[in-house]
Amino acid sequence: MAVVGVLIGLAVLGAVVGFHRYAWCRLVRDTTAGPGPARRAGTVVFVAGPLLMCAALVSGRAGAPFPLQRVLAWPGYLWLALSLYLLLALLAAELPRPLARRWAERPRPEGVRDLGEEDVRGPVGGADGPDLAERDVPGRSEQVASRRLFVSRVVGGAVAAAAVGTVGHGMYGVLRGPGVKRVTVPLAKLPRAAHGFRIAVVSDIHLGPILGRDFTRRVVDTVNATQPDLIAVVGDLVDGSVEDLGPAAAPLAGLRARHGTYFVTGNHEYFSGADQWVDHVRELGLRPLRNARTELPWFDLAGVDDVAGESEGEGPDFARALGDRDRARASVLLAHQPVVIHDAVEYGVDLQLSGHTHGGQLWPGNHVADLANPTLAGLERYGDTQLYVSRGAGAWGPPVRVGAPSDITVVELASRHA
Template identity: 50%
Template structure:
């Protein structure tokens, strides 16, 4: 279903771009044909990029393919926004044309010996005289101006978004009050990171920077809340190795995201790889974090996409049989899993998945699927913190949702 919707959307977007950027700004001829074939080539590039990423092939197409995807998206957005002013300007132009007195017919001019002897030469107007009518010139100016404004807007948005996505993540500092938290656990600090998305557009330096920034926070616990990778261990193993250098008082923990189940080598190979790197996966299980003589339950559940391979979330296994007088922090990739967390008395859920929308206005679409797009909220009595993630998926672009690493501090009083 996702593939069908994606392909249909991409085809519709390219058709719309042809209607707004190619047909009205050019006349029949070589230029229109060249632009049409160029747009068709970009469509083929996009399809090849997605097909290659699913099969760990054609990684060389990733950069141009994903950058075009972002440009295509923002071209459509800007052109849609410009539809109303374009329509108003067109209406004004048509009214002005109806009210204009027709120009007198030109006098016939004899062609003298030595004058243009071919139809092409004869059709050329003298210097300073346009061969197009004034109304045609104004219409063409309107269409080309609309296309230029949309193009500049799309290039600006994508350029800004690439600088944001490829730059340093923002450090978000959050204090969360849990009413039944043992006061001795007050001040316990979690470094929360999600959606690192190691893949063909990221290098080892991407992981090294994230590890360096996390280590600088001097956290008690590191929580990696899913979507670490977009490929197999064979392809991306070297990019994940800096995770071995993560530093924290009580360890680093990981739960699967939906993309771990898309990896060509399977999610289990990444589970074992992370164990080798010193990061403990919490696969529908929990551990005790002992701090200053008090105990906190830290639990983790698998992502919902694991159900397709018999590895889905099991809240009963992760949270059953515990001492309910203790506070429980749950790692769950998707915020929507908070419904089950509430039924099991979880105090705080840490999630990712949404990217904060990644590319505005996608944040409005994400909000239709997930109860929280980014930040801290309370759902069904459970405090939920959703990080925007430290990486990106698809286009190396973030607009309105900069990458993030969070330092989250627990307190017993409500803040």
């Protein structure tokens, strides 16, 4: 098993190095006429970027001092997102490259100068050098080299602008805070008196080296503005210890709902000290549901620990949370990961509220997340059980979302007897 892990690690490292070499060739070497300040600066960027990215990824797991994690997180994680969209844009730019090459090599009337043409002498940094036929014509090599340099700069500039613009827009979407999404869910067993009962679903805030106290305050203000009857925090609240992130989580004490705020663990709590966080959120006024159930006047509300807890002898225990309940009553289950939906169906749950997927967070990651989860985002039915999956309020790693906007969902329960 250890050998397999090493081989996978080497494969990932090779892919990272290969991509950055490719990107450097297209965006630095091919857009500069030779060694000089511009090429040196570009080389520094393509060496420092992946190093910072790796340092940011490793520092949290390695238990580095939190101030150091914060210093590394911003440039490292942003480079992770930027490198993804640089790769996608560069691959897309390969499609018209043969046409651009043909344009660069076409003859032109003598004395006519192309737009952007420079007086390029000698070999150019591009990967494609002049062929033998070009060298046989006086001045032909310099003309082709000048055109190729011009095309490389135009394409490289477009690629960089597309990647930076995408990441910038996605970062703004995260940092401004989640929007509010409203969903009506009819429950056959819900009594008429509970018609219109509102549950604010908050998942995947991911407080850490980047998202801190100010972000928590925005989330709390947004939730309270919906005036919910109940608040459900369904896991992945933090990426770090209580010692480091306690101040960032403090505004959660300001959550207000008529029937209280409930919390279940996510997989990232188990990376961060789940027991300590459960105790801490209880001090902040949240009520943890650890494989437990509370009977509200109109329906049962249950919660299970995340499946990541199985490695620590914990994890979801449906029999404990739901085994002895009256199935004639409506039931709502809080469970971080959608994958436990089949257990929820078996125990007769009417509605499961989950998060975890982030809706993919960074397109085209949604296609991968969709394969790993029964529902990527939104409301779906599994037999007599409905599953609602929130895209989450924050972001893991890069504070960037593309194609998967963050949300706080207000689920309004509807009685069929109303």
